[in-house]
Amino acid sequence: MKKQTVKDIALQGKKVIVRVDFNVPLDKDLKITDDRRIRAALPTLQYILKQNPAKIILMSHLGRPKGEVIEAMRLTPVGQRLGELLGEDVLKLDDCVGPEVEAAIKTSDRKVVLLENLRFHKEETKNDPEFSRQLASMADVYVNDAFGSAHRAHASTAGITAHLPAVAGFLLEKEVTYLGKAVQNPEKPFVIILGGAKVSDKIALIENLLPKADAFIIGGGMVYTFLKALGKNIGNSLLEEDKIPTARAVLDKAKAMGVEIALSSDFVVVEDFDKPEGRKTVSGEIPDGWQGVDIGPESRRNFKGVLSKAKTIVWNGPLGVFEIDAYAEGTKYIAEHIAGLKGVTSIIGGGDSAAAVAKFNVEAGMTHISTGGGASLEFLEGKELPGVAALNNA
Ligand code: AMP
Numbered sequence: 001m002k003k004q005t006v007k008d009i010a011l012q013g014k015k016v017i018v019r020v021d022f023n024v025p026l027d028k029d030l031k032i033t034d035d036r037r038i039r040a041a042l043p044t045l046q047y048i049l050k051q052n053p054a055k056i057i058l059m060s061h062l063g064r065p066k067g068e069v070i071e072a073m074r075l076t077p078v079g080q081r082l083g084e085l086l087g088e089d090v091l092k093l094d095d096c097v098g099p100e101v102e103a104a105i106k107t108s109d110r111k112v113v114l115l116e117n118l119r120f121h122k123e124e125t126k127n128d129p130e131f132s133r134q135l136a137s138m139a140d141v142y143v144n145d146a147f148g149s150a151h152r153a154h155a156s157t158a159g160i161t162a163h164l165p166a167v168a169g170f171l172l173e174k175e176v177t178y179l180g181k182a183v184q185n186p187e188k189p190f191v192i193i194l195g196g197a198k199v200s201d202k203i204a205l206i207e208n209l210l211p212k213a214d215a216f217i218i219g220g221g222m223v224y225t226f227l228k229a230l231g232k233n234i235g236n237s238l239l240e241e242d243k244i245p246t247a248r249a250v251l252d253k254a255k256a257m258g259v260e261i262a263l264s265s266d267f268v269v270v271e272d273f274d275k276p277e278g279r280k281t282v283s284g285e286i287p288d289g290w291q292g293v294d295i296g297p298e299s300r301r302n303f304k305g306v307l308s309k310a311k312t313i314v315w316n317g318p319l320g321v322f323e324i325d326a327y328a329e330g331t332k333y334i335a336e337h338i339a340g341l342k343g344v345t346s347i348i349g350g351g352d353s354a355a356a357v358a359k360f361n362v363e364a365g366m367t368h369i370s371t372g373g374g375a376s377l378e379f380l381e382g383k384e385l386p387g388v389a390a391l392n393n394a
Pocket of ligand 1: 195196197198201219220221222238292293294316317318319320321322323352
């Protein structure tokens with residue numbers, strides 16, 4: 001990576017402020033239902049602790065409180081869980097800046113401090129210079145390990161770097177290394193699988209990766225706009241009418257560049273989305289009144305064939321409505337197939353694709369599962385992420 005990491009900077013005796021992504025799901029009793037984001041930060045935190053710093057000050061957002069204190073979005077349950085996982089007493093504070101916070105940090109003998117939800121202050125998402133300065137004033141070194149927020153120029157990801165030496169944590173380093181290699185120098189053949197609801201979300205990614213890719217596999221809700229562009233009947237399936245010309249242009253461009261585009265060719269369809277028991281499989285076109293919700297068996301086999309040539313696979317977006325078991329077969333089949341491949345680098349975009357891979361218990365078979373939905377998408381689009389760009393160059 002072209003950026004400095006925690007290994008490139010002296011931390012002994014230093015106050016180290018770390019931006020982490022502790023945006024975990026909570027149930028109505030404010031219990032954490034999935035602590036993977038906290039676990040994902042542990043290697044960086046354990047490494048910093050080993051260097052014997054004066055303090056580790058952690059900061060994160062949780063949910064979208066939009067500049068107000070929302071009791072249900074406090075980081076208190078996170079502080080508890082973090083303490084258990086780290087085996088350290090964590091000092092959890094009720095705010096993230098101000099004299100009381102500063103005094104509490106100075107007087108406490110605890111090594112690990114967790115600040116309150118950054119987004120209780122609207123200045124965070126506004127990248128407010130004074131708020132950035134206040135955060136920075138508590139520390140000597142800044143570490144960013146929150147890849148999932150790195151595509152946002154916020155006070156805790158961008159503004160703060162104006163005041164402190166700024167380096168990457170291991171999680172952020174891993175993300176940038178794997179995604180960076182896929183974007184810049186993928187081992188060929190390079191196959192990209194796209195799904196999810198919207199074509200419009202994936203156009204920039206396709207444009208950026210067309211020159212690098214050997215094949216694109218397209219399924220999910222977005223495929224129907226492509227099929228419509230080819231003149232096929234898609235019934236009541238998802239369609240972005242205004243993106244038909246774009247889809248057409250992508251197909252033409254890929255053809256001219258010699259890049260294969262494999263579209264799903266058969267479909268699981270339903271008349272009533274809420275009555276999966278009425279589903280059937282159709283090939284080629286979708287009859288009026290029916291809606292495509294998953295890829296069919298012929299598409300699965302065809303996609304498997306395209307994947308069998310790949311050395312690098314990037315997957316972004318589920319191939320059907322995987323949240324509903326009756327519509328999840330195609331996504332499950334492809335997830336299991338990729339997880340079983342040997343000698344292949346498999347990179348799973350964050351968000352829904354990561355959730356699908358978790359749902360089907362095939363996480364261990366993937367090379368890298370991104371922790372950032374929006375951030376991994378922007379990275380694959382070739383955009384520079386502000387939270388990464390702002391770190392010290394190596
Ligand atoms: P995205 O956020 O664009 O990645 O879209 C993810 C969502 O697309 C998931 O919630 C899926 O349920 C949904 N999806 C995938 N395939 C289809 C489909 N054929 N029809 C409708 N929605 C779909």
